Amino acid sequence: MRVVKPVDVQSCRTVFDDHFRVVEARLTYQRADGSTSEPRRMLSFERGDSAAAVVFDPARSRVVLTRQFRFPTLAKGPGWMLEVVAGSIEDGETPEECVRREVLEEVGCEVTDLGPIAVFYASPGGSSERIHLFHARVDSSAVAGQTGGLASEQEDIELVVVPLADLPRLLASGEVVDAKTIIGLCWLVRDAQI
Numbered sequence: 001m002r003v004v005k006p007v008d009v010q011s012c013r014t015v016f017d018d019h020f021r022v023v024e025a026r027l028t029y030q031r032a033d034g035s036t037s038e039p040r041r042m043l044s045f046e047r048g049d050s051a052a053a054v055v056f057d058p059a060r061s062r063v064v065l066t067r068q069f070r071f072p073t074l075a076k077g078p079g080w081m082l083e084v085v086a087g088s089i090e091d092g093e094t095p096e097e098c099v100r101r102e103v104l105e106e107v108g109c110e111v112t113d114l115g116p117i118a119v120f121y122a123s124p125g126g127s128s129e130r131i132h133l134f135h136a137r138v139d140s141s142a143v144a145g146q147t148g149g150l151a152s153e154q155e156d157i158e159l160v161v162v163p164l165a166d167l168p169r170l171l172a173s174g175e176v177v178d179a180k181t182i183i184g185l186c187w188l189v190r191d192a193q194i
């Protein structure tokens with residue numbers, strides 16, 4: 001059930017702009033009891049929308065994941081994250097075009113079939129980013145043991161090939177701590193009835 005309540009944005013300004021942006025707004029909104037909130041200062045981390053895909057090869061019964069260094073996770077976690085293929089949607093690009101481009105850049109495979117899984121906010125309390133999550137079928141015969149990514153973007157991507165039958169164990173192990181990857185792999189486990 002979609003609920004739309006009045007919001008009055010009195011001001012909005014960019015307070016940080018360097019690769020990502022942080023926007024500050026001053027606003028009021030209708031509260032759950034129908035009254036109007038006190039004026040509030042709110043911040044939003046603006047990084048744009050992203051597209052991601054569970055890359056799988058049904059002929060070989062396997063998934064291709066990526067492992068990359070992610071600085072924001074270093075202080076509290078692994079630093080190197082096991083993830084589905086993902087990237088930022090560029091201006092004028094559809095989420096589907098982004099996924100096809102990212103799969104080719106990161107994995108080196110052409111997508112043969114693409115379908116939607118979900119669209120969701122990564123962290124709606126602080127960020128406007130939405131992730132468009134897909135499933136992408138590929139022929140992964142040339143993938144094993146390779147690295148991916150674009151040197152021009154300083155990407156250092158290890159490709160990790162996982163048999164479909166191993167996905168429940170991988171999910172239960174706690175090694176996958178990225179939300180879009182957990183959502184995508186759970187969808188695949190359910191869809192493939194592993």
